Amino acid sequence: MSAPDVLVIGGGPAGMGAALEAANSGLTCVLVDESPELGGQIYRAPLPEAEQAMSPHPHGAYLRQKVRESSGIEVRTGCSAWGVFEGPEVPVSSEGSTIVYRPKALVIAPGAYEFVPPFPGWTLPGVMTPGAAQILVKTMGIEPGKRVILAGTGPFLPAVASQLVRAGVGVTAVLEASPRHHWWTLPWHGFRTPSILREGLGYLATLRRARVPILYRRGIVEVRGGERMTHVAHAPLDDHWAPNLSRREEIEADTLCVGYGFVPRVHLAQSAGCELEFRDEQGGWVPRRDAEFATSVEGVYSVGDGAGVAGAWSAESEGRIAGLAIARRLGALEPGDFDRQQRPWRTKLDRLTPIRRALDRICRIRSGLFESIQDDTLVCRCEELPWKTVRSAIDFGADQFRSLKVATRLGMGPCQGRFCWPATSRMIARQCQVGVEQVGPSSARPPLRPVSLGCLASMDEEAR
Amino acid sequence: MVSMISFQLDGETVRCPPGLTVAGALFRQGCLAIRQTSSSAPRSLFCGMGVCFECAMTIDGRPSVRACVTPVKEGMVVTTQRGPADLGPGS
Ligand SMILES: Cc1cc2nc3c(=O)[nH]c(=O)nc-3n(C[C@H](O)[C@H](O)[C@H](O)COP(=O)(O)OP(=O)(O)OC[C@H]3O[C@@H](n4cnc5c(N)ncnc54)[C@H](O)[C@@H]3O)c2cc1C
Numbered sequence: 001m002s003a004p005d006v007l008v009i010g011g012g013p014a015g016m017g018a019a020l021e022a023a024n025s026g027l028t029c030v031l032v033d034e035s036p037e038l039g040g041q042i043y044r045a046p047l048p049e050a051e052q053a054m055s056p057h058p059h060g061a062y063l064r065q066k067v068r069e070s071s072g073i074e075v076r077t078g079c080s081a082w083g084v085f086e087g088p089e090v091p092v093s094s095e096g097s098t099i100v101y102r103p104k105a106l107v108i109a110p111g112a113y114e115f116v117p118p119f120p121g122w123t124l125p126g127v128m129t130p131g132a133a134q135i136l137v138k139t140m141g142i143e144p145g146k147r148v149i150l151a152g153t154g155p156f157l158p159a160v161a162s163q164l165v166r167a168g169v170g171v172t173a174v175l176e177a178s179p180r181h182h183w184w185t186l187p188w189h190g191f192r193t194p195s196i197l198r199e200g201l202g203y204l205a206t207l208r209r210a211r212v213p214i215l216y217r218r219g220i221v222e223v224r225g226g227e228r229m230t231h232v233a234h235a236p237l238d239d240h241w242a243p244n245l246s247r248r249e250e251i252e253a254d255t256l257c258v259g260y261g262f263v264p265r266v267h268l269a270q271s272a273g274c275e276l277e278f279r280d281e282q283g284g285w286v287p288r289r290d291a292e293f294a295t296s297v298e299g300v301y302s303v304g305d306g307a308g309v310a311g312a313w314s315a316e317s318e319g320r321i322a323g324l325a326i327a328r329r330l331g332a333l334e335p336g337d338f339d340r341q342q343r344p345w346r347t348k349l350d351r352l353t354p355i356r357r358a359l360d361r362i363c364r365i366r367s368g369l370f371e372s373i374q375d376d377t378l379v380c381r382c383e384e385l386p387w388k389t390v391r392s393a394i395d396f397g398a399d400q401f402r403s404l405k406v407a408t409r410l411g412m413g414p415c416q417g418r419f420c421w422p423a424t425s426r427m428i429a430r431q432c433q434v435g436v437e438q439v440g441p442s443s444a445r446p447p448l449r450p451v452s453l454g455c456l457a458s459m460d461e462e463a464r
Numbered sequence: 465m466v467s468m469i470s471f472q473l474d475g476e477t478v479r480c481p482p483g484l485t486v487a488g489a490l491f492r493q494g495c496l497a498i499r500q501t502s503s504s505a506p507r508s509l510f511c512g513m514g515v516c517f518e519c520a521m522t523i524d525g526r527p528s529v530r531a532c533v534t535p536v537k538e539g540m541v542v543t544t545q546r547g548p549a550d551l552g553p554g555s
């Protein structure tokens with residue numbers, strides 16, 4: 001058992017921000033991340049020996065260096081937190097061994113993952129998230145394929161498309177579900193955040209130069225292939241994103257990167273017993289938080305995309321404010337100093353709000369997205385469950401995560417419902433004509449990560 | 465010239481540069497089918513960040529290791545798995 005002042009789970013901008021502020025105020029801090037290096041998604045660093053990687057993001061490198069230089073922060077990479085028990089008590093495992101932490105304050109900053117709705121053929125090799133393709137090219141210099149199509153919604157698609165183009169990967173097209181004129185409103189909402197607008201325009205310019213078309217109001221209806229995908233079928237969408245199948249078109253492609261925004265990773269907060277609330281615009285279920293990002297559980301804070309998707313700058317600001325709030329709470333910072341030190345981060349957060357809201361409105365998931373699902377389309381990838389099985393269980397009244405799990409095994413696989421539930425809960429809402437918030441979140445049961453018997457045994461030793 | 469490392473994939477020796485994940489090394493070989501489901505369907509890299517478990521492989525004797533977040537090392541023994549990944553005791 002180890003008892004630092006603060007334990008931070010997640011070394012992305014949110015977690016690094018929290019650790020830096022807590023340590024600056026004189027608190028002892030342990031920062032754990034399951035990746036080999038700190039950085040999180042946006043600032044992901046290549047593996048140490050990588051020779052073909054793109055150069056890492058300068059601000060990410062700056063944060064990493066600050067964390068490494070801070071004597072108050074013990075960094076533990078390659079370590080997974082796999083549950084939060086009362087206390088809070090947090091078991092953290094790396095190969096074969098487990099340490100249980102009992103910090104005075106816990107910061108949960110695990111980030112988000114991508115939302116992918118089921119469609120026929122989505123389990124074929126070659127279909128992946130834009131994030132997966134980005135990691136291949138950015139950190140390893142490996143091509144995901146020769147003819148790549150990106151589809152979904154949001155600014156992440158042109159961002160990844162232009163990274164692929166710059167790495168020399170053949171990108172055939174980008175399919176964006178929402179209409180082009182919605183995007184024209186962004187400069188109006190983003191005038192206080194010109195750097196974000198400039199970044200977006202840069203991506204579009206790269207794609208234009210490479211003659212990669214962006215097709216608006218288009219969505220995937222099917223992927224075909226054998227050992228690897230070979231064709232993508234797409235169709236025009238209406239205002240609710242329902243495809244017009246009579247105008248279906250097919251393109252040859254060996255890779256499809258598909259992502260419709262992000263889902264916060266709330267399983268750790270859930271296992272800590274934090275109350276959740278439904279915020280559609282932030283990716284679904286998120287922990288309920290106060291103005292300083294404390295959750296409903298005493299001493300437990302949640303920050304960054306893992307507490308509501310809002311992007312890297314918001315993530316760091318939230319982390320910084322939570323770190324300062326913890327320092328004040330533990331008596332390491334005077335209230336007056338807290339107010340002064342948190343102000344610049346608060347200002348930054350406020351400045352980001354208009355463009356964030358505008359993007360949320362443009363990219364909000366519409367119900368027609370699920371209309372290309374067929375009876376035999378797999379809904380739960382882990383358990384290979386077709387939609388017809390899930391639908392008939394819903395017809396028999398299994399309309400919550402637990403009841404569907406018992407009736408069909410949905411969500412029983414190793415991903416624990418992370419990929420099937422965000423889509424299935426929306427499909428239930430559509431079928432039963434209720435709001436998604438009434439369907440409820442999935443539930444999480446530790447271990448949230450694979451843990452060997454050896455790990456559990458070593459944890460008992462520790463606890464004794 | 466880049467120094468190369470080698471590892472075993474289902475009994476065959478594969479060479480690749482250092483600094484790759486196991487999934488990255490497989491992609492570099494053009495080998496996309498990372499795992500087989502219970503019904504023998506091929507599955508490959510999907511989320512790429514350790515969430516979906518589609519890339520579960522047996523690595524150095526440990527079952528259901530996520531190939532997308534595991535760095536490849538000299539002499540590693542990697543075998544493809546059939547059926548879903550297993551989270552271990554308690555799952
Ligand atoms: C695949 C992907 C790629 C992205 N790329 C970009 C991009 O290029 N540009 C952009 O603007 N935005 C990008 N985003 C959006 C991005 O998530 C945010 O902008 C930003 O990274 C959020 O910061 P964060 O600190 O909240 O979370 P993250 O940066 O995601 O960091 C969370 C960290 O927590 C760790 N973690 C999670 N669970 C555990 C656990 N149980 N135990 C230990 N460690 C854990 C993870 O390994 C990760 O390092 C991407 C998102 C994803 C999912």
Ligand code: FES
Binds near residue numbers: 508512516518531
């Ligand atoms: S590809 Fe999703 S866990 Fe590895």
